[in-house]
Amino acid sequence: MRAVQRVMESGNLSQYLGAWHPDFMGGAEVRRFEESWAEHFGIAHALAVNSATSGLYAAVGACGVGTGDEVIVSPYTMSASAIAPVVYGAVPVFADIDPESFCISAATIAPRLTPKTKAIIVVHIFGGPADMDAIMALARPRGIRVIEDCAQAPGALYAGRSVGSLGDLGVFSLNYHKHIHTGEGGVVTTNDAELAERVALIRNHAEAVVGAKGREDLADLIGFNYRLTELQAAIGTEQLKKLSGLVEERIKNVEFLASRLAGLPGLRPVVSDPSHKHVFYVHPIHFDAAAVGVSREQFVEAIKKELPSSHLREGVPLIGAGYVKPLYLQPFYQKRTHVAAFNSPKYTGQVDYTVGSCPVVERMHYEELITHEFMRPGMTQSDLEDVIRGFEKVSQNIKEITEGA
Numbered sequence: 440m441r442a443v444q445r446v447m448e449s450g451n452l453s454q455y456l457g458a459w460h461p462d463f464m465g466g467a468e469v470r471r472f473e474e475s476w477a478e479h480f481g482i483a484h485a486l487a488v489n490s491a492t493s494g495l496y497a498a499v500g501a502c503g504v505g506t507g508d509e510v511i512v513s514p515y516t517m518s519a520s521a522i523a524p525v526v527y528g529a530v531p532v533f534a535d536i537d538p539e540s541f542c543i544s545a546a547t548i549a550p551r552l553t554p555k556t557k558a559i560i561v562v563h564i565f566g567g568p569a570d571m572d573a574i575m576a577l578a579r580p581r582g583i584r585v586i587e588d589c590a591q592a593p594g595a596l597y598a599g600r601s602v603g604s605l606g607d608l609g610v611f612s613l614n615y616h617k618h619i620h621t622g623e624g625g626v627v628t629t630n631d632a633e634l635a636e637r638v639a640l641i642r643n644h645a646e647a648v649v650g651a652k653g654r655e656d657l658a659d660l661i662g663f664n665y666r667l668t669e670l671q672a673a674i675g676t677e678q679l680k681k682l683s684g685l686v687e688e689r690i691k692n693v694e695f696l697a698s699r700l701a702g703l704p705g706l707r708p709v710v711s712d713p714s715h716k717h718v719f720y721v722h723p724i725h726f727d728a729a730a731v732g733v734s735r736e737q738f739v740e741a742i743k744k745e746l747p748s749s750h751l752r753e754g755v756p757l758i759g760a761g762y763v764k765p766l767y768l769q770p771f772y773q774k775r776t777h778v779a780a781f782n783s784p785k786y787t788g789q790v791d792y793t794v795g796s797c798p799v800v801e802r803m804h805y806e807e808l809i810t811h812e813f814m815r816p817g818m819t820q821s822d823l824e825d826v827i828r829g830f831e832k833v834s835q836n837i838k839e840i841t842e843g844a
């Protein structure tokens with residue numbers, strides 16, 4: 440509140456100028472926020488943007504992706520991670536997910552590589568890191584750029600290293616639902632000065648600036664307005680100070696819930712791999728219908744009925760069967776009417792969006808995965824005990840569910 444008050448009193452709510460000028464990189468709050476972010480995560484460059492969606496678009500643009508190219512993406516993520524290449528006329532190619540991490544992996548990416556593959560967008564889904572060393576070993580020798588979508592994973596570590604520092608670029612979200620937020624917002628990270636410059640240009644009307652900046656060689660860049668305000672940046676600086684504490688609370692809650700839920704038949708809650716750090720934006724549980732004795736949908740519906748309404752946020756239950764429908768099953772991919780990406784004469788590849796093309800994600804989404812958010816910070820020990828009691832009651836009364844069905 441004090442930070443917001445300070446910015447309000449300064450009267451300077453955004454200092455950006457969309458021209459080559461000292462204010463091209465934003466005002467004092469934006470710069471302070473970017474410095475804090477870079478330092479916190481141990482990454483050379485952090486660029487504030489007005490959403491992770493904008494950040495993904497800027498990152499893909501910075502990699503020089505264009506019509507005729509393919510970009511390998513995950514089918515199990517928020518839609519923007521896969522649509523970012525389409526903004527530049529490229530075709531998203533879906534690799535299947537790993538059944539343990541729910542992320543794409545070197546093993547699933549390798550069969551999707553073609554000479555057209557320009558970039559890979561890896562999503563650290565649910566807050567758990569993808570196997571980055573193996574993915575980088577595949578991408579580097581081929582000159583393929585790797586973008587990490589860290590929207591759900593601020594603070595996650597892969598072998599002790601921050602996500603967002605392992606690929607060529609990282610993208611974080613600061614929307615209202617994330618671990619920390621500025622209402623809307625995002626950050627792009629990179630250790631590469633040239634990519635940082637390209638992201639900064641795309642963020643702020645690149646084509647109007649490159650001439651005056653003396654970078655006429657960057658004539659291919661188109662710019663947008665992806666600028667974060669001074670108010671949001673001031674909030675971001677304060678929020679960042681709270682990130683570690685909020686993450687630790689999530690981890691502690693998950694450890695408690697997982698230790699108790701693992702004792703119930705047919706449930707296998709995900710726990711953090713000790714060599715990495717999962718930050719649990721969402722807590723996944725593997726569900727074995729044969730061992731439980733009831734369908735996953737029936738089980739989840741029964742849990743919703745057991746748990747009191749205080750566990751619902753904005754009317755949305757904090758538990759669900761699966762996550763988002765595998766993206767390639769959306770009408771956008773099924774119909775492929777988008778002109779620049781799918782119908783350009785420059786695109787000579789063949790992309791497969793048929794049902795069954797990524798069998799693991801389909802099995803997880805339609806049969807084996809439960810996702811919940813009962814570990815959100817603010818849950819008390821008594822709330823967590825309620826959750827356990829709800830799961831236990833449902834597990835002990837499976838017969839009643841099947842008879843009632």
Ligand SMILES: Cc1ncc(COP(=O)(O)O)c(C=O)c1O
Nearest residue numbers: 490491492517519590612613614
């Ligand atoms: C994995 C992932 N990527 C990208 C985004 C987009 O974030 P934003 O809402 O900041 O644009 C989200 C938001 O939910 C997300 O979960």
